Every structure is written in C-alpha cells, then in structure tokens.
Amino acid sequence: xxxxxxxxxxxxxxxxxxxxxxxxxxxxxxxxxxxxxxxxxxxxxxxxxxxxxxxxxxxxxxxxxxxxxxxxxxxxxxxxxxxxxxxxxxxxxxxxxxxxxxxxxxxxxxxxxxxxxxxxxxxxxxxxxxxxxxxxxxxxxxxxxxxxxxxxxxxxxxxxxxxxxxxxxxxxxxxxxxxxxxxxxxxxxxxxxxxxxxxxxxxxxxxxxxxxxxxxxxxxxxxxxxxxxxxxxxxxxxxxxxx
Amino acid sequence: xxxxxxxxxxxxxxxxxxxxxxxxxxxxxxxxxxxxxxxxxxxxxxxxxxxxxxxxxxxxxxxxxxxxxxxxxxxxxxxxxxxxxxxxxxxxxxxxxxxxxxxxxxxxxxxxxxxxxxxxxxxxxxxxxxxxxxxxxxxxxxxxxxxxxxxxxxxxxxxxxxxxxxxxxxxxxxxxxxxxxxxxxxxxxxxxxxxxxxxxxxxxxxxxxxxxxxxxxxxxxxxxxxxxxxxxxxxxxxxxxxxxxxxxxxxxxxxxxxxxxxxxxxxxxxxxxxxxxxxxxxxxxxxxxxxxxxxxxxxxxxxxxxxxxxxxxxxxxxxxxxxxxxxxxxxxxxxxxxxxxxxxxxxxxxxxxxxxxxxxxxxxxxxxxxxxxxxxxxxxxxxxxxxxxxxxxxxxxxxxxxxxxxxxxxxxxxxxxxxxxxxxxxxxxxxxxxxxxxxxxxxxxxxxxxxxxxxxxxxxxxxxxxxxxxxxxxxxxxxxxxxxxxxxxxxxxxxxxxxxxxxxxxxxxxxxxxxxxxxxxxxxxxxxxxxxxxxxxxxxxxxxxxxxxxxxxxxxxxxxxxxxxxxxxxxxxxxxxxxxxxxxxxxxxxxxxxx
Numbered sequence: 161x162x163x164x165x166x167x168x169x170x171x172x173x174x175x176x177x178x179x180x181x182x183x184x185x186x187x188x189x190x191x192x193x194x195x196x197x198x199x200x201x202x203x204x205x206x207x208x209x210x211x212x213x214x215x216x217x218x219x220x221x222x223x224x225x226x227x228x229x230x231x232x233x234x235x236x237x238x239x240x241x242x243x244x245x246x247x248x249x250x251x252x253x254x255x256x257x258x259x260x261x262x263x264x265x266x267x268x269x270x271x272x273x274x275x276x277x278x279x280x281x282x283x284x285x286x287x288x289x290x291x292x293x294x295x296x297x298x299x300x301x302x303x304x305x306x307x308x309x310x311x312x313x314x315x316x317x318x319x320x321x322x323x324x325x326x327x328x329x330x331x332x333x334x335x336x337x338x339x340x341x342x343x344x345x346x347x348x349x350x351x352x353x354x355x356x357x358x359x360x361x362x363x364x365x366x367x368x369x370x371x372x373x374x375x376x377x378x379x380x381x382x383x384x385x386x387x388x389x390x391x392x393x394x395x396x397x398x399x400x401x402x403x
Numbered sequence: 404x405x406x407x408x409x410x411x412x413x414x415x416x417x418x419x420x421x422x423x424x425x426x427x428x429x430x431x432x433x434x435x436x437x438x439x440x441x442x443x444x445x446x447x448x449x450x451x452x453x454x455x456x457x458x459x460x461x462x463x464x465x466x467x468x469x470x471x472x473x474x475x476x477x478x479x480x481x482x483x484x485x486x487x488x489x490x491x492x493x494x495x496x497x498x499x500x501x502x503x504x505x506x507x508x509x510x511x512x513x514x515x516x517x518x519x520x521x522x523x524x525x526x527x528x529x530x531x532x533x534x535x536x537x538x539x540x541x542x543x544x545x546x547x548x549x550x551x552x553x554x555x556x557x558x559x560x561x562x563x564x565x566x567x568x569x570x571x572x573x574x575x576x577x578x579x580x581x582x583x584x585x586x587x588x589x590x591x592x593x594x595x596x597x598x599x600x601x602x603x604x605x606x607x608x609x610x611x612x613x614x615x616x617x618x619x620x621x622x623x624x625x626x627x628x629x630x631x632x633x634x635x636x637x638x639x640x641x642x643x644x645x646x647x648x649x650x651x652x653x654x655x656x657x658x659x660x661x662x663x664x665x666x667x668x669x670x671x672x673x674x675x676x677x678x679x680x681x682x683x684x685x686x687x688x689x690x691x692x693x694x695x696x697x698x699x700x701x702x703x704x705x706x707x708x709x710x711x712x713x714x715x716x717x718x719x720x721x722x723x724x725x726x727x728x729x730x731x732x733x734x735x736x737x738x739x740x741x742x743x744x745x746x747x748x749x750x751x752x753x754x755x756x757x758x759x760x761x762x763x764x765x766x767x768x769x770x771x772x773x774x775x776x777x778x779x780x781x782x783x784x785x786x787x788x789x790x791x792x793x794x795x796x797x798x799x800x801x802x803x804x805x806x807x808x809x810x811x812x813x814x815x816x817x818x819x820x821x822x823x824x825x826x827x828x829x830x831x832x833x834x835x836x837x838x839x840x841x842x843x844x845x846x847x848x849x850x851x852x853x854x855x856x857x858x859x860x861x862x863x864x865x866x867x868x869x870x871x872x873x874x875x876x877x878x879x880x881x882x883x884x885x886x887x888x889x890x891x892x893x894x895x896x897x898x899x900x901x902x903x904x905x906x907x908x909x910x911x912x913x914x915x916x917x918x919x920x921x922x923x924x925x926x927x928x929x930x931x932x933x934x935x936x937x938x939x940x941x942x943x944x945x946x947x948x949x950x951x952x953x954x955x956x957x958x959x960x961x962x963x964x965x966x967x968x969x970x971x972x973x974x975x976x977x978x979x980x981x982x983x984x985x986x987x988x989x990x991x992x993x994x995x996x997x998x
Binding site for chain 2: 184191195198199201202207210211214217218221228231232235354357358361362365366369370372373376377379380383385386387388389390394395396399400401402403
C-alpha cells in the first residue's frame, strides 16, 4: 500500500547527502535502542525473555552497523562539504520507539506491548522508504535486511506478550498505543514550549539586557589575564551559601 | 558524623557517603542507571549509598553539593551578556537549562531526600576537586593543583594542604585562573574539532596524539599563550564556547587548522587529512604538557614541598601526568582514582567533614573500591537458567584455572568485590587477556570493545615486577596505582608486550599491590609462573557506548553479546558453550562444563 506521505519520503531520500546523514542518525537510534534492550534483558526475571531481548539487542547492534556502513559509503562518494542542508530525520523516523521509555520501570508485559508497537511502526516506515529508494539499490537492500528482522521482532514480541499476559494482552496493547500518543503529544508540546520560551527570552535579551550587557563587558575588560588571587575568606567560607 | 556528597547536572553525577570521617560508599550514577556519563540528579546512587550503610536521609548530618549553583549561574549569565548581541542563543539556552532545575539545588535536595534545608551545604567546585585529591592521598603536606573545563568561575587553582592525624586539616587555595581561560576547554575544543564527543572523547585525542608529530605547535600557541605571571590565556577570537552552545571553536580556528573532522568520518592515518588530525592532536597535547609542566615547576619552587596532589578532569591525562612527575621537581604526584566531577562528590563530603565541621583528620583507605559489590550467587543462577554449565571453585583453584585460560589466549571478563569509583577499571570490573600479541589488541577492538584502532590498551603488573617491564621514574609506581600515568615500555619487552605497547612505545600501566587487590595480584603471579611474565592486558568491562558493568547480570549480558570467552564473578566461572565443546580434551579444561 502506498503511503500518503510517499512524496515527502521521496523528497527526503532523494538527496544523497541527506540520505547519508539520515542513515547515520538511524545508526545512532538503533544503537540506543539496542542498549535499551540490553537493559531490558538485564532487568527481566524471565530467562526466555532475557535470551530473546539479548538476541534482539544484537540485531539492533547489527542494524546500527549496516546503517552506519551504508551512510559512510554514501558520504565517501560525495564531495567534501557541510553536514547536509538541515536535519530531516524527524520527517523520516527510524526505530525510535524506546527513546522515551524507562525500561527499568516497566513490567515485562507493558514492555513487550510497547516493543511490539515500535517494531510494527518501524517495519511500516521502512517499507515506505524501500518503496522510494529505487535509485539507490544498496540502501534499499539495507532497509530490506533490517525490515526482515523487524518482522521477526514484531512476531516474537507479540507471541511473548500472549505468553506473559494471556488475559491482559489486549489492554496492554491499548495502553501502549495511548502511551505512544501521549509521548508524541509531550514531544510536540515540549518542542512548542521550547520555541515559545526561546522567543520570549530572545525578546527579553534585546529589550531589557543591553545595559547589563554593557556593564558586564566593562567588568570583563577590567578583569586581568592570568592569575587572580583567591580571597582568604573564600577558603573554608560558610558552606551554606549557594553563591 | 554522617555526610553525603553529591555531584550532578553537568557530567558524570555521583554520590559518596562519609561516616565518622571515612568513606563508606561512593558510586557514579551511570553505573546504576546504565546511561553512560549520566548527569542526572543521582537519586539511585544516593539510595545505594544510604542503603549500604543502613541509613535513612534523616540520619544525615549534612548533604553537600559539589559546587555553588548560583555562582555557576552567574558565570553562565555574565558570559551570555558579554557576548551581546551574539549571545542570544546561549542566553536562551542557559536560562531554560539553569532555571529548570540546576539553579535550585537546595530545593531539589530537600524535596528528593526530605532533609532539612539548613543541612544542605555547598562547596566550591575546585575546593571539591582539591579535597578529593588531597584528603584521599597518603601525604600530610602537599601542594595542590586542580584543573578542568570550568567550575563556577575558576578553571584552575593552586594552593596547599596540610593535615595532622587526628588533628586539624587545612586546605588553602591561593589563586585561580578564571573562565573563559581554561586548559580543559582548550582540550575539549580540540576534541570537538577532531570530531569526538566532548567530555568523553578526550582519551581519544590523547591516544591519537601518539600517531602524529607536533607540527602545529606554533598554531596552538596562537590560540593559547603564557601570561607574564606564569599562567595562561586563550585568544578568544579562536573560540566560541563562551558565546554559543552550538560549537566551541570559531571560523578563525578553522582557518588556522583547516576543516574539522566530521564525527562520522573514520580517521585513516594513511590519508593527508588523517595525518593532519593526528598532528593536531599531538600538537595540542604537547602544548598542554608544556603549560602544566611550567606551572607545576613554579608551584614546586614556590612551595618547596615534595608532594603534589592533582585534581580535576585534566588530571586524567596520563601522558601529561608522567611529564609533570619527571620534570616538575615534585617527588610524588597523587592523582585520585576519580579526579573528575564524579570524585568531587567524595571531595565535597570530605571537605565539609574536615574543614566546615572541623572534625579530626583520618587516613582514607588508599583504594578505589567504594561501589556496589558482586553477588557471588548471581552468575550461577543466570547461567543455570540459560543452561550454561558453571564451575564454582575455591579461591586457589579459580586463580589457577583463570591463569590457564589467559595463557590459552582467552578473553576473560573479571568481576570481583566492590566496583571502582572513577572512570577506570582497576581490577574489579575488568576484561583481562594476555598482553603479548598485537592480534589480541585487534581482536579486542574488533570483537569486544568495538572502538577505534588507534586507542591503546593498558597493562596491569604487580608493583614488585613493574620496573622490570616499564621505565618508571621515581614516584612512577605510585602514579600508576590508579592508572594515572603513561610510561615507556622497556624496549627489550615491547615485542612481547605488543598488545599493550602504544605506537610511541608507551603504556598506561597499572601497578597492583597485594594489599589493594589481593586476588588480582595472585592472578598476575599465577599467570607469571606460566608465561614468565606477570603482566596482563586490563581494559574496562563494558562495550562501546555503555558504562562499565556493575552487577553480575550486566557482566553476563556483556559476555553473551561480545567475544569474551570466559566470565568470572566471585568464585563462579563460565565459558562460552562453543569454547567448552571445542576443546574437551584440553588438560586444563574443566570436565564439569562438558556435561
């Protein structure tokens, strides 16, 4: 099925430098996801899950290697230049499902539900990328390899969810869906708040701070280079002060 | 008195607990949260410290934060103002960053721990470094130098300390170099320029330096020059860290040194760019060493003291430390196992105990093992659940068995006792192998550590044998106690110690005294009896991007995911299944593993 965003995907993946940078960032995301899975393996009391999480973590590590290798190979074919024309990985998310998850606070069932949805989303996204990568067979091949593993991850997480929470898996999946939605909202709200904060602070910077900036610069000019003596009272000064 | 020290919020958060003048526990937050260089408020580390001592927060007489947050905020704010109108980004970032949590440390501590406000104390950043270096060192009277990126305003301080057993303690810092002039920021700027992560990649710059020639020394001297009074100053036209959070060097810096390396580009020393990067690393290393040697030489002349205690992140530069020891005139140089910000948690607690409360001085045990201990039964349980055979051996048999493993060229994950406090694995959370073959170094880099080929591995040797294999100057064995110095491998041994001999013929050696690490010492001796050389390669027990392992389950998962052949935790030993099945007839192979 063609993605409604296929023209966006096509644009994102058309430029070779952008493609390389996206792949290199995917490599980081996969490596981070792998570390989270290692943490999950170390936390669980279920030996079978531990083994599966470790296998999964090794897959993620391998994916990171594949993305990195391909990204570097692409970069090597390009003339030296600046680091792309802006980041576009937010338009082409990799497998970033675990980045806002506190693995150590999760029970096995909730974690499996979350993993299952993340893998499913990643498999869907990667399939879309494969569809627009006709002009770059080696990159397409990397995504195809990764996608095959994602299918396995999607299946085993679902099977294990049914095993560890036979009566509760439906609720856990819905909870995980809602949590993904909530975290998406938080991410959006956080970004918006950050933008608003930056605008307000920038206005303050230019409206209220120039006299203070002048004073600070004057004080800076008076400051000598080299050693500054430390006043005797600072040694052993009252430790109750924060300043 | 029960005093908790905390460092947090910038890099490498940690907690340390001092009871009646002595540390009882200290651990970096990253070892518990499993996030490398975790800077978050170290709640887990605090909980561990209190739990291990059987204390509740209300039992604490004081909680000491390792720096003065409002003074730090003052520096950040003033720097943004001085950069007007170009500092708008830095200003917005600083405000959002500091006013969120970092400026309200007293409130944060009282809210998180429930201690009374008047029990929360603050030391200055460099006082914490000075205390961590001086109060843990086996010396009574010493010169002190602390140097790092920046604390509140100070980036480098000098002074002296004096302590009397069961009597008073004095730490007096006389003078300081102030932000933005900073040796740590200089080195970090080059770290960023060379495409490595700041606060993490500085080791890589030091390792890379050995492959280069200092052909850019004149250019480096343009960006940092000596001041008439024996200190130094940066030419700020070449830097941007004081005006923006986006980058640390300016366009002029790039004009002077050429295009920077992108983080993703591998360093290929066969290419002109690769050689240029190595030469730049060698040059900044050389200039850093010159400046430190000059400053410590002056400090020695001024104090006339035989001992120097060195603290702050720059003290992790083992090459510079070795030159200071050789050339400054000081007879002994003490660098604590955690000279950076993590160690400041312990420094802050000790400073409050000795200086603020005026408690009598006590000798702090001279070892780095202050963290959580290995649970001896855990490995057997994990291996049993996964159907891996496990051998539980008595102490002597285990040592002999592991020595056999090492002689057979196996890579051993080694966990014993309490974890180290500080960035280095000093024998309680280590990967050990035979040090003889360069192929072993390449295997470690490729299959286990997944790291750049130019980074060297360190040797560990009993202190009695160290001088035979390494050219240690007077005081060198002491500096090597916590792996704080880089010294030449004796030429006649370099070929047989190929895996730990760096390209310039040096090694960051660790000397082991029986008293500090009896088990590792015994293993080295057992290996020496077999190989004729009691030296092993010792690298931290972790994979790239992960903190050093803490609990057995973390060692186990690392073992399962990497090319480590043998894992030892407490008295339990397991091997990879394939290995156990591949050599059933070997005389040293345990029969019980073949079941």
